Amino acid sequence: MLMWVFKINHVTLMIRLASLLMLTLLCSVALAAPDGAGLYKTQCSTCHGDNGSGGVGVPLSLPSFIDSVPDEYLEKTIRHGRPGRVMPSFSALSDAQVNAIVQHLRSWSNKPAIQYDSAHVKGDVIKGKKLFADRCAQCHGKDGKGGHGTGVTFSRKRDLPIIAPSLSNPGFLASATDAMIKNTLLHGREGTPMLSAKNTGLSENDIDDLVSYVRSFENRPTLKDSQSEKPVIIMDSPYTLDETVENLKQAIADKNFTLVRVEPFERGLVEEGKENKKQVVLHFCNFNFLFEALAIDPRVGMFLPCRVTVIEHDGKVQLLTINPKMLSKLFNNDELDEACEQMHGVYTGILEDAVL
Numbered sequence: 001m002l003m004w005v006f007k008i009n010h011v012t013l014m015i016r017l018a019s020l021l022m023l024t025l026l027c028s029v030a031l032a033a034p035d036g037a038g039l040y041k042t043q044c045s046t047c048h049g050d051n052g053s054g055g056v057g058v059p060l061s062l063p064s065f066i067d068s069v070p071d072e073y074l075e076k077t078i079r080h081g082r083p084g085r086v087m088p089s090f091s092a093l094s095d096a097q098v099n100a101i102v103q104h105l106r107s108w109s110n111k112p113a114i115q116y117d118s119a120h121v122k123g124d125v126i127k128g129k130k131l132f133a134d135r136c137a138q139c140h141g142k143d144g145k146g147g148h149g150t151g152v153t154f155s156r157k158r159d160l161p162i163i164a165p166s167l168s169n170p171g172f173l174a175s176a177t178d179a180m181i182k183n184t185l186l187h188g189r190e191g192t193p194m195l196s197a198k199n200t201g202l203s204e205n206d207i208d209d210l211v212s213y214v215r216s217f218e219n220r221p222t223l224k225d226s227q228s229e230k231p232v233i234i235m236d237s238p239y240t241l242d243e244t245v246e247n248l249k250q251a252i253a254d255k256n257f258t259l260v261r262v263e264p265f266e267r268g269l270v271e272e273g274k275e276n277k278k279q280v281v282l283h284f285c286n287f288n289f290l291f292e293a294l295a296i297d298p299r300v301g302m303f304l305p306c307r308v309t310v311i312e313h314d315g316k317v318q319l320l321t322i323n324p325k326m327l328s329k330l331f332n333n334d335e336l337d338e339a340c341e342q343m344h345g346v347y348t349g350i351l352e353d354a355v356l
Contacts, residue, residue, distance in 0.1 A: 034097045036104030043090060044101065052108055057087065058162060061108040064190040068183060071113045074102045076175035084334035085146065085166050086297075116179035121211040128213025131206055136167075139193060144168035144217050145334070162192045168217035182211050229325045233347055237310075237317040237355045241278060244310050244317050244354060248282050251353035255346055257284045260305050278312040289343070297333050306343075308350065319351050 041050070048054060052061030060066060078098050081089030090098070106113060132144070139147055146166030165172060185207045188196035197207050237244040245262065252259050260283040264275035285305035293300045309320045324343035328336035 034094075034100040036100035036102075036107075039093075039097055039101050040104045043093070047086070052105065054162070058165070059191075060105055062189070062191050063109065064188070064192070066105060066109045067111050068114060068187065068189075069180065070115055071099075071102050071106070073175050073177075073180060074105060075099065077171065078102070080171035080174050081332070082166065082169050082171040084328075084332060085169055085171075086331070086333050087171070088332055089171070114183075116177050116183070118177055119179065120215070121178040121182055121208050123205070123208035123210070123212035125209070125212045125216050127206075128209035128211070128216075131202070131210050132213050135197075135200065135202070136210070139164035140167050143220075144214065164194070167214050168220065170218070173215070173218050178211050178215060181214055182207055185210060229323055229329075231323055231326050233321050233323050233344075233351065235319045235351045235355055237319055239317065239355070241280065241310055241312040241317050244319065245280055245282065247354040248308055248310065248319070248350065251350045252282065252284045254353065255286075255350055257286045257306065257346075257350075259284050265309055265311070280310045282308050282310070284308075286346075289339075293336075293339050293343075296335050296339060297331055299331050300327065300336070300339075303327065306347070308347075319354065321347050321351065323347075 044057075044060075046055075047057030048060050049057075052066075053059050054062075058065075075098050077087075078090050078093065078101060081087045083089075093101075132140075133142070136144075141147065141164075144167035146169070147164040167173075184194070185197045185202075188194045188199075197210075202210075237247075239247060249259055249262075262280060262282050264277065265279035265281050266275040269275075283305045284307075290304055293304070303322060307321060311318055311320065324340040324347060327340050328334060
């Protein structure tokens with residue numbers, strides 16, 4: 001009897017130990033640090049390259065960059081992004097995930113992360129403005145909005161091999177301390193067109209003036225408010241569906257656009273021949289505008305060629321098309337603003353001509 005009790009107790013103890021071990025393993029997995037390399041691959045590599053060498057986004061593994069920015073700058077950059085400059089904000093990532101990505105970036109250097117104090121640099125903003133116009137605006141833009149284009153790829157128009165960042169961008173200003181900006185000016189960015197201010201004849205007082213001027217960008221509005229814009233332009237037509245379609249064809253030609261095709265809205269979504277005949281899409285294009293827009297941001301191709309949908313419902317005919325003014329906001333690219341304004345005028349002009 002005692003032998004059986006011992007065996008039962010022994011088995012019970014083994015089961016409990018196995019359960020405890022399994023629970024420990026599960027907790028270890030749950031508490032394990034996120035995979036920084038994996039997160040970088042899924043969240044960052046598409047723009048910045050698998051090894052951080054750059055692409056649509058700027059190079060992150062460049063020694064003169066990674067060795068001159070603190071972890072806090074990288075963390076805040078991931079959090080804030082660069083409004084209007086393609087780089088989105090990653091607000092959905094946890095703090096642990098953000099830290100894991102930063103540590104992966106840090107693995108590209110054999111140096112510890114640099115540290116800066118948070119004190120504000122005191123300089124003369126007026127003098128800094130003049131120095132900026134003379135020394136910095138050629139690359140960083142008149143108002144510090146950065147160079148034209150993105151990253152280091154050569155698939156679109158750009159001013160320089162590596163695009164100068166926007167210094168007036170709220171994401172940059174929220175991430176960079178005055179000390180970091182000053183250090184960048186003092187030492188430049190080896191491997192980029194950014195030269196050391198020490199080697200261009202500027203004094204430390206001059207650099208302080210420049211830093212103060214850059215910091216003054218925080219007091220300026222940098223982005224257009226597109227919150228009031230609706231995603232779709234809608235107009236009512238006093239004509240029948242067929243008459244509206246014919247009017248649109250003429251209006252498209254009058255705006256120097258080429259009509260590509262007219263087809264049922266449901267083509268490809270339902271069995272051929274069963275499409276709703278009261279829903280029609282007109283596809284059209286101006287190839288000069290197309291190439292210009294794609295050079296600014298290739299993602300515009302998702303919305304090209306241009307389209308207008310005509311629907312008839314309960315005897316009422318309506319025209320619908322995407323609002324181009326939403327694109328620069330959607331794509332986080334201020335450079336699209338002018339093209340989107342132009343396209344908005346074309347769209348509304350075509351629709352108005354068709355319903356007059």
